[in-house]
Amino acid sequence: MIEADCIFCQETAVVLENDLAKAFWDIHPVRKGHLLVVPKQHYATYFDVPSVTRQAMDALVFAAKDLLDTRYAPAGYNIGINSGAAAGQTVMHAHIHVIPRYTGDVRDPRGGIRKMLPHAIQKRMS
Numbered sequence: 001m002i003e004a005d006c007i008f009c010q011e012t013a014v015v016l017e018n019d020l021a022k023a024f025w026d027i028h029p030v031r032k033g034h035l036l037v038v039p040k041q042h043y044a045t046y047f048d049v050p051s052v053t054r055q056a057m058d059a060l061v062f063a064a065k066d067l068l069d070t071r072y073a074p075a076g077y078n079i080g081i082n083s084g085a086a087a088g089q090t091v092m093h094a095h096i097h098v099i100p101r102y103t104g105d106v107r108d109p110r111g112g113i114r115k116m117l118p119h120a121i122q123k124r125m126s
Helices: 051-072 112-116 119-125
Strands: 021-025 035-039 076-080 096-101
Touching (some): 035 051
Antiparallel strands (some): 021 035, 076 096
């Protein structure tokens, strides 16, 4: 099923796709090359996605890594899923963030994505 009012269900500039999933650039990227991998059908959260579709999404995560390795040569990756509003999910269509990381993009990368968030958000998380 496709939801008419869901931004991720709409036609997008697809970068990668397979039968069940697609990937496109995040419109609010955390880092250069930030991709979103989403199921083509609408499922609100990652936990609602059937296993065959999750496997298709996972295949695109690896395809995204290959693309980003070639295009941007990052030094590492953060792979993230926010499931539910309380976890920070703002678009209620399941999606996986593939975020390339670059040497020196933060002073101390320990702790992963938390170091990339603005200071005000970090304080609220404490």
